[in-house]
Each structure stands twice: as C-alpha cells, then as structure tokens.
Amino acid sequence: MPAEDLRDKNMEETKRKKKKKRFSYYGMRAVLVLYFRYFLLWDSDLSTSIYHAFVALCYLTPILGAIIADSWLGKFKTIIYLSIVYAVGQVIMAVSTIHDITDTDRDGSPDNLTLHIALSMLGLFLIALGTGGIKPCVAAFGGDQFQEHQSRQLNTFFSVFYLCINAGSLLSTLITPVLRGARSLSTLPEPPPPHRAPETFSTQQCGIHTQQQCYPLAFGVPAALMVVSLVVFIAGSGMYVKTDPEGNIMWSVCKCIGFAIKNRFRHRSKLYPKREHWMDWADEKYDKLLIAQIKMVLKVLFLYIPLPMFWTLFDQKGSRWTLQATTMSGDFGGFILQPDQMQTVNPILILTLVPIMDRLVFPLIQKCGLNFRYRMTRLKETMLRKQILEPLIVREHPLKRMTVGMLFAAAAFVCAAVVQVEIDKTLPDFPSSSQSQLKVVNMYGGSLGVRFSSGEPLTIHSYEASLSCSSQSSVDYLTFDQQEITVSLTTDPVITNPLRLIRGSRQTLVIPAEPERMYLEEDINSKPKEGKNAVRRAFTLSNGHQSCEFSRKFGFGSSYTFLVPADVFSSECESVKEVEDMEPNSVHMALQIPQYFLMTSGEVLFSVTGLQFSYSQAPKNMKSVLQAGWLCTNAVGNIIVLIVAELGKLPKQWAEYVLFASLLVAVSIIFSIMAYFYTYIDPAEIEAQILKEQHLDTEDEKKEKKKEETLEMQDKEVKQTKI
Numbered sequence: 001m002p003a004e005d006l007r008d009k010n011m012e013e014t015k016r017k018k019k020k021k022r023f024s025y026y027g028m029r030a031v032l033v034l035y036f037r038y039f040l041l042w043d044s045d046l047s048t049s050i051y052h053a054f055v056a057l058c059y060l061t062p063i064l065g066a067i068i069a070d071s072w073l074g075k076f077k078t079i080i081y082l083s084i085v086y087a088v089g090q091v092i093m094a095v096s097t098i099h100d101i102t103d104t105d106r107d108g109s110p111d112n113l114t115l116h117i118a119l120s121m122l123g124l125f126l127i128a129l130g131t132g133g134i135k136p137c138v139a140a141f142g143g144d145q146f147q148e149h150q151s152r153q154l155n156t157f158f159s160v161f162y163l164c165i166n167a168g169s170l171l172s173t174l175i176t177p178v179l180r181g182a183r184s185l186s187t188l189p190e191p192p193p194p195h196r197a198p199e200t201f202s203t204q205q206c207g208i209h210t211q212q213q214c215y216p217l218a219f220g221v222p223a224a225l226m227v228v229s230l231v232v233f234i235a236g237s238g239m240y241v242k243t244d245p246e247g248n249i250m251w252s253v254c255k256c257i258g259f260a261i262k263n264r265f266r267h268r269s270k271l272y273p274k275r276e277h278w279m280d281w282a283d284e285k286y287d288k289l290l291i292a293q294i295k296m297v298l299k300v301l302f303l304y305i306p307l308p309m310f311w312t313l314f315d316q317k318g319s320r321w322t323l324q325a326t327t328m329s330g331d332f333g334g335f336i337l338q339p340d341q342m343q344t345v346n347p348i349l350i351l352t353l354v355p356i357m358d359r360l361v362f363p364l365i366q367k368c369g370l371n372f373r374y375r376m377t378r379l380k381e382t383m384l385r386k387q388i389l390e391p392l393i394v395r396e397h398p399l400k401r402m403t404v405g406m407l408f409a410a411a412a413f414v415c416a417a418v419v420q421v422e423i424d425k426t427l428p429d430f431p432s433s434s435q436s437q438l439k440v441v442n443m444y445g446g447s448l449g450v451r452f453s454s455g456e457p458l459t460i461h462s463y464e465a466s467l468s469c470s471s472q473s474s475v476d477y478l479t480f481d482q483q484e485i486t487v488s489l490t491t492d493p494v495i496t497n498p499l500r501l502i503r504g505s506r507q508t509l510v511i512p513a514e515p516e517r518m519y520l521e522e523d524i525n526s527k528p529k530e531g532k533n534a535v536r537r538a539f540t541l542s543n544g545h546q547s548c549e550f551s552r553k554f555g556f557g558s559s560y561t562f563l564v565p566a567d568v569f570s571s572e573c574e575s576v577k578e579v580e581d582m583e584p585n586s587v588h589m590a591l592q593i594p595q596y597f598l599m600t601s602g603e604v605l606f607s608v609t610g611l612q613f614s615y616s617q618a619p620k621n622m623k624s625v626l627q628a629g630w631l632c633t634n635a636v637g638n639i640i641v642l643i644v645a646e647l648g649k650l651p652k653q654w655a656e657y658v659l660f661a662s663l664l665v666a667v668s669i670i671f672s673i674m675a676y677f678y679t680y681i682d683p684a685e686i687e688a689q690i691l692k693e694q695h696l697d698t699e700d701e702k703k704e705k706k707k708e709e710t711l712e713m714q715d716k717e718v719k720q721t722k723i
C-alpha cells in the first residue's frame with residue numbers, strides 16, 4: 001500500500017475510534033446527574049458536586065495517562081490498556097443502574113442502595129481513569145502518524161480530530177436521553193397531592209419486573225460502543241506509526257529540574273558567572289538534550305498559566321447558560337427545545353465552523369499574511385542585517401489566534417449579559433433570604449376583606465367558576481419582612497389567625513369554603529427548572545372522586561394552581577379555577593444563539609489551535625505530557641468556576657457575566673504580551689542539532705584522545721631511544 005494511503009487509513013482509524021469514544025463519554029455524562037438524583041436519590045447539591053468532581057477527575061487523569069505512555073508503555077499500548085479500563089468501568093456503571101439486582105421485593109426501587117452507590121463510584125473512577133488517561137495519548141498518537149514536512153496535514157488532522165469529538169458528543173447528547181427514556185414535556189404528569197409544593201416531572205419508565213428509568217440502556221450502549229471502538233482500533237494496529245517510549249522520562253525530568261535548582265542554590269554567590277537559563281545549572285550532571293527538552297516544555301507550560309480563564313468561561317455553557325435557558329422559552333413552533341438541549345448548539349456549530357475556518361477564513365488570513373510577508377521581503381535585507389526578522393516570523397499566528405479566541409469568548413459573555421438583562425425584565429420578584437412572600441387565594445364563595453397585621457386591608461374577590469382560559473386570574477404576591485404575622489378576614493364574625501411564614505419563600509394562603517380552616521401552602525421559589533411547568537391542585541374540601549378532564553397547553557417555565565371547590569360535580573368542571581402563579585417565560589431561547597456562536601468561534605480559534613500548538617512545540621518524547629498539560633488548563637478552569645461561583649456571588653447574574661468577560665479580556669492582554677515574547681521553535685530541529693553537536697563532541701573527544709595516545713606513545717619511544 002502506498003505510504004500516503006496508509007497514512008490516510010491510519011488517520012481514519014484514529015478518528016473512528018475518537019468518534020465512538022466521545023459518543024461513549026458524552027453519552028454517559030448526559031444522564032449522570034439524573035441517575036444520581038433520581039436513582040441514587042441524592043439531593044441536587046450532592047449530585048452536582050459529585051458530577052463536577054467526576055469531570056475534574058477526567059481532566060486530571062490525562063497526566064497519569066501521559067506519564068504511562070511517554071515513560072513506559074508507549075502511546076499505542078496505553079490507549080489499548082486504558083480503553084479496557086474504561087470499558088470495564090462503563091460495564092460496572094451499567095450494572096450498577098440495574099435496580100432489579102437488589103430489588104428483592106420487586107417494588108420498583110433498589111433495596112440495597114449502598115451496593116449501587118459502591119458499584120457506580122467504582123465504575124466512575126475507572127471511567128475517569130480510562131477516558132482521561134487515553135485523551136492526551138490519542139491526540140499525540142494521531143499526530144505521530146505524520147512526518148515532519150507534513151505540518152499542513154497535521155493541522156488538518158487536529159481539526160478533523162476536533163470535528164470527530166464533537167460529532168460523537170452531538171450524537172450521544174441527542175441519543176442517550178432517548179435511550180434513558182426521557183419523554184417530551186407535552187404530556188402532563190400526574191400532579192402531586194394537595195398541601196405540597198408543586199413539583200416538576202419529565203420522565204418515562206421501563207424495566208424487567210418493575211418500572212424504572214432505562215439507565216442500564218443509557219449506560220450500556222456507550223459501553224458497547226467503547227468495546228467496538230477498541231476492536232476497530234486494535235484491528236488497525238499494523239498500519240500505525242508507533243514510537244517507543246524512552247525510559248522513565250518524567251522521573252529524569254524531575255531529577256534534572258531538582259538538580260538544577262539545588263545547583264543554582266549552591267552557587268548563589270555573585271562570584272559565579274550567570275548562566276543563560278536556570279536549567280543550565282543542570283549542565284554538570286545532565287545531558288544537553290534532556291536540558292533542552294525540559295526548557296521547551298517549561299516554556300510552553302509557562303505560557304499555559306493564563307489559559308484556564310478561557311475554560312472558566314467556556315464551561316459555563318453547561319451550567320450558567322443552561323440555567324439561563326431555563327428562564328427562556330424554547331418553543332420553536334414545530335418543536336420544543338429543552339434548556340439543556342441548547343448545549344447541542346456548540347457541537348453543531350463546531351461541525352460547521354471548523355471546515356469554514358479551515359478552508360476559508362484561515363487561508364484568507366494566510367493570504368493577507370502572505371501579502372504582509374511580501375512587503376516584508378523588501379525589508380528583508382535590512383532586517384536580516386539587524387537580526388530582527390527571525391523573531392518577527394517566529395512570533396506569528398498560533399498564539400495570536402488563541403488570543404483572538406479568548407476575546408471572542410469574552411464577547412460571548414457580554415452577549416449573555418445583554419440577554420440576562422432582557423430576561424430580568426420579565427422575571428418575577430422573588431423574596432430575598434430575609435423576606436417572605438404571600439398570596440391569598442379566595443375559594444370562600446364571596447368577596448372577602450383580608451387584613452394582615454401590618455398593612456392595608458385588601459379585598460379579594462371570589463373566583464368565578466370557569467374552565468376557559470379567558471377567566472384566568474393572576475394574583476400578585478405580598479412581601480413581608482417579618483415571619484410572624486396575623487391575618488383577619490372580614491367574615492361575620494371576623495376570623496383572626498396567626499401565620500408563620502417561611503423566610504426566603506413564597507407561600508399561598510388558601511381560604512376554603514369554611515374560612516376558619518384556612519391553610520398555608522408552600523409555593524415554588526424559582527422558575528420551574530429545565531423549562532418545565534409546575535402544576536398543583538388546591539382543594540377546599542375534597543369530595544375526592546370526581547374526575548374533570550380537560551387539556552391545556554402551558555407556557556414554558558410557568559406555574560399554576562388549580563382551585564377545586566368542595567362542591568364540584570363532574571358536570572360542573574367549569575367551577576375548577578386556574579390561577580397563574582408565575583408567567584410563562586417570554587424571552588426566546590434563540591436569543592442565546594449569538595453567544596453560542598461567539599463562544600464556539602472562540603473555541604475553534606483557541607482550542608483547536610491550542611491542540612496543534614501543544615503538539616508541535618513538544619519534544620518528541622514528551623508529546624503526550626504536553627497534551628496532558630493542555631488538558632489540565634481545562635481542569636483548572638473548571639475548578640475556578642466552582643470557586644468563583646461559591647465566593648463571588650454577585651447579586652445580579654448579568655454583572656457576573658460582565659465580570660467574567662472583563663477578567664478574560666485582562667487575561668488575554670497578559671497572554672498576548674507573553675505570546676509576544678515566546679519564540680516559536682521546531683523541537684525536532686533543535687533535538688537534531690544537539691544530537692549532531694553531541695556526536696561531533698564525541699568525535700572530537702575521540703580524536704583528542706587518539707592524539708593524546710599517539711603523543712604518549714611517541715614520548716615513550718623517545719624515552720626508550722634515549723635510554
């Protein structure tokens with residue numbers, strides 16, 4: 001097979017593996033939080049924390065994978081072994097979600113949750129180890145398939161590689177929730193019983209003996225795909241270029257750095273001449289080549305310091321932006337888009353933007369760059385004479401692209417802030433943590449005067465019985481600064497009752513047909529999440545057995561109370577009254593598209609270029625290590641999100657978006673200054689140069705030695721002749 005074809009085939013194999021692996025990873029991620037929340041029955045906070053801890057672990061384990069690959073097993077074997085670890089993890093995870101394994105009483109819920117938790121934690125740990133460990137190796141291994149002169153093809157590879165990641169994640173984000181059995185929200189679930197805060201529902205069930213969510217399928221299919229991808233990858237084994245590891249390189253690197261620091265410290269007196277670089281203090285003991293390689297890696301790692309800030313903004317797509325979408329309307333006419341599905345805009349845009357950038361935008365910029373270079377050639381002589389041309393060429397584009405990518409991400413957050421301001425205009429005024437809010441619902445049957453201990457008397461009219469939406473009523477909440485209040489009703493005789501309100505909460509005071517039996521109900525204190533609706537029933541005195549059926553389309557994120565009078569008969573369903581507690585979301589989710597567009601353009605400029613840059617600037621025995629370093633910037637970015645979200649709680653969400661945008665602009669300025677002083681290198685050339693020098697040195701040494709030996713011989717001969 002011709003070399004070109006072989007390389008293309010290798011590239012195809014690596015990409016196919018990448019696509020299935022990403023399907024598998026993102027597919028599982030898509031249902032993980034729901035599994036924690038609804039299967040393991042953890043609360044939202046614990047579910048979110050464990051989820052983020054898992055994601056952070058997935059971006060920290062690349063270091064381990066890279067060390068194993070570069071120092072011990074080589075990339076090919078590392079990918080295979082860690083893929084097995086990954087697949088085993090997924091199988092364990094899938095098994096842990098089968099409720100039937102512990103459901104001895106077959107009531108539809110697992111009877112030994114501890115076993116399920118233990119299995120899923122073990123599964124997740126193996127998955128994090130596998131997925132993280134493979135990640136830097138797959139990118140570097142793909143890069144290894146190209147020769148030095150193929151830098152253009154190498155760049156294309158990284159773009160296609162990124163395309164595959166996103167194609168896989170797009171498919172999985174769409175398919176895995178279907179496998180789990182999520183259903184459309186158009187079907188209304190059974191409302192919760194009375195005297196309970198309204199809840200939101202969205203699930204469908206499946207199972208062998210008992211009905212449950214189809215988690216085993218949702219986790220099992222990605223596991224099966226992972227096994228298929230592993231088989232495909234191994235099948236192509238004969239076609240790959242495999243570079244062997246050069247011993248425990250990371251240990252040598254650590255020892256060398258340690259020695260350089262110690263040696264520098266020992267020779268801190270001014271009497272010792274300065275050395276060009278602090279790593280040169282390792283010269284006495286370590287190989288020139290190793291020192292040069294460490295210098296290359298350190299230079300790039302230093303440049304990475306400001307980069308986590310980009311990911312801090314980027315990864316808020318999955319948190320803040322999704323929460324923002326829950327307060328927007330996803331009604332696209334023909335279909336309803338769920339807030340978390342809005343995230344699929346990112347991979348969709350990647351699939352369109354990467355080819356456009358690669359084939360159109362970058363070549364165009366290149367063309368402008370060519371013109372620029374042409375004009376420079378006129379200056380070439382002078383510049384060469386002054387020795388300033390080289391650094392100028394060298395400071396060319398990858399880092400500039402990344403800086404522009406950061407600015408795009410900052411612009412995306414400004415867009416998010418503008419959208420937030422629009423949303424805020426439509427959001428209800430929720431109580432602060434020291435306030436309580438109360439709404440009165442009158443089901444008494446006539447108009448009522450209501451007076452609270454503090455405040456003006458209110459007249460609340462009885463609701464007319466009606467089914468039609470036109471008579472829908474909406475009542476404003478009253479805000480109280482105190483918790484203990486008294487309510488008086490202008491009935492005959494006057495009824496007075498003490499009320500204890502909940503701080504930071506919304507409640508409804510329901511006045512039934514027998515007003516002395518008035519009661520408080522807890523309302524929801526935020527917009528229904530995930531774009532759902534909240535519906536509840538309020539009874540005066542339930543006669544229980546009548547059934548009134550009617551259909552009604554609820555707006556996105558709205559909340560309603562249905563008032564059912566005591567004397568309702570099936571023929572009089574009209575007396576059921578609907579109260580709108582919260583208006584439907586009115587700002588459309590499509591308004592998020594500009595921020596997604598800017599963020600994804602930024603991602604292409606920043607992330608794809610960063611991948612290429614990390615590969616091209618790494619010495620050949622530390623390619624995976626630098627890929628891992630690059631992925632680490634993502635892990636740190638995620639940790640910053642957690643810290644900032646905890647510490648810097650700004651009262652207004654839009655202000656937080658502006659704060660993040662400003663921080664990223666500041667960081668991108670710092671990065672551009674660092675990039676200006678970064679000299680782009682060709683590691684292979686430097687390595688070859690040093691090897692050549694070392695070879696010459698040894699040749700010279702040999703010659704020198706030979707000369708000395710000949711001289712010694714001659715001396716001996718002379719002495720002997722004299723004797």
Ligand SMILES: CC(C)C[C@H](NC(=O)[C@@H](N)CC(C)C)C(=O)O
Nearest residue numbers: 165166169346347350607631634
């Ligand atoms: C390079 C990685 C840190 C991030 C990369 N993410 C993406 O490509 C996203 N556009 C995917 C999306 C579904 C979040 C990855 O390798 O996952």
